[in-house]
Amino acid sequence: MTARPRPAPAPAPGSYDDGTAVRARLDAAVGAVDAPDVVFALSCDGRRAVRCGGTAPPPALPRDRARYEIGSVTKTYTGLLLARLTGTGALSGNDEAVTYLDPGRRRGPAGITLTHLITHTSGLPPLPRDFHLRALPHRSTNPYAPYSAERVVRAFLRSRPRHRPGTRWRYSNFGAAVLGHALAAATATPWERLLTTHVLDPLGLTGTALAPGGPHADATGHRADGVRPTPALRIGGFAAAGAVRATPDDLLTFLEAHLRPETSPLADALREVRRPVLRRGRGRGQVHTLTWFQDATEHGPMYFHLGATSGQQVFLGFRPDTGTALAAVSTRRYRGEDTLIPTAYELLSEW
Structure with a gap:
């Protein structure tokens, strides 16, 4: 077991100095994570620093x-897409999903709106009832691949939410996936094209993709042992919940747009996804916006989201009060003792 490196002193909120202290702080964060590949990418007042490392030899890419x-973390992109389409008048967050997925309203759960789906208040379970049966042969590699878009929609139309929509928060990949199909049906445009046209292209995210690109473009994930590689994620009908893959630079570009919405063609939508929507948890102390988790810091709110696949993990977060954004990624399947998320969270909250 290797000792966790002692972190460098935290800089004053919002400071960048000459970059030496920033690089030292990021290097300490990289060294605190036990994974084949680790990247911490920071933007502070528009100045960037990216530091890399890991337990494996440097890869060819x-x-x-x-x-x-x-x-x-794909859900933050889908939520921004919803805000964008709402802002253009193409649809409303109060529209019921069944209106688009079964226009005749012959079946399907009533009362579940598009906003319910992205804020995890739809009453739907985390996954469809028959998901695990379908995913079982692929559970350690690509559990979502066998579950098609058509099956997601059918499962939604058969579902009976456990709670009345809008009354309880329960994290649901199922709900986010349904949202993607509802947006596609409402606009007669595939989710991938919608996201590219309304989010990726306007933000200049040329290093972002919605499907595997091969070893010349994508990092290789690893199982929990940190040694055995995992195949590239294939997401089936859950694209709106988890399909995005991106370079560290593109992740920072995405976050910087949230920090300075006034400079972006998506200004109204970027402001909308920062607006608190609900409170949840013990004492209702946790805040959820349309797409982000929001925690309080000494100097102002911090927005963040976490993500994991069968072989990779990510933390994205930003703080408008200090003009700071952080993206942290690693190529090892999540384990209870992993330090990527707590290290990244602490780093951003102290910056």
């Missing part, structure tokens, strides 16, 4: 140029 699977 430089770590800071590879695309990483971001899993559930």
Whole structure:
């Protein structure tokens, strides 16, 4: 067992100095994570620093140029897409999903709106009832691949939410996937094209993709032992919940747009996804926006989201009060003792 490196002193909030202290702090964070490949990428007042490392030899594709699977952080992209489409008048967050997925309203759960789906208040379970049976043969590699878009929609139309929509928070990949199909049906446009046209292209995210690109473009994930590689994620009908993969630079570009929405063509949508929508948890102390978790810090709110796939992990977060954004990725399947998320969270909350 290797000792966890002692972190460098935290800089004053929002400071960058000459970059030496920043690099030292990021290097300490990279060294605190036990994974084959680790990248911490920071933007502070528009100045960037990216530091890489890991337990494996440097791969042929430089770590800071590879695309990483971001899993559930994809929901922040889908939520931004919803805000964008709502802002253009193409649809409303109060529209019921069944209106688009079964226009005749012959079946399907009533009362579940598009906003319920992205805020995890739809009453749907985390996954469809028959998901695990389908995923079982692929549970350690690509559990979502066998579950098609058509099956996701059918499962939704058969579902009976456990709770009345809008009354309880329960994290649901199922709900986010349904949202993607509802947006596609509402606009007669595939989710992938919608996201590219309304989010990726306007933000200039040329290092972001929605499907595997091969070893010349994508980082390779690893199982929990940190040694055995995992195949590239294939997401089946859950694209809107987990399909995005991106380079560290593109992740920072995405976050920087949230920090300075006034400079972006998506200004209204970026402001909308920062607006608190609900409180949850013990004492209702946890805040959820349309797409982000929001925690309080000494100087102001911090927005963040976590993601994981069968072989990779990611943390994305930003703080408007200090003009700071952080993306942290690693290529090892999540384990209870992993330090990527707590290290990244602490780093951003102290910056």
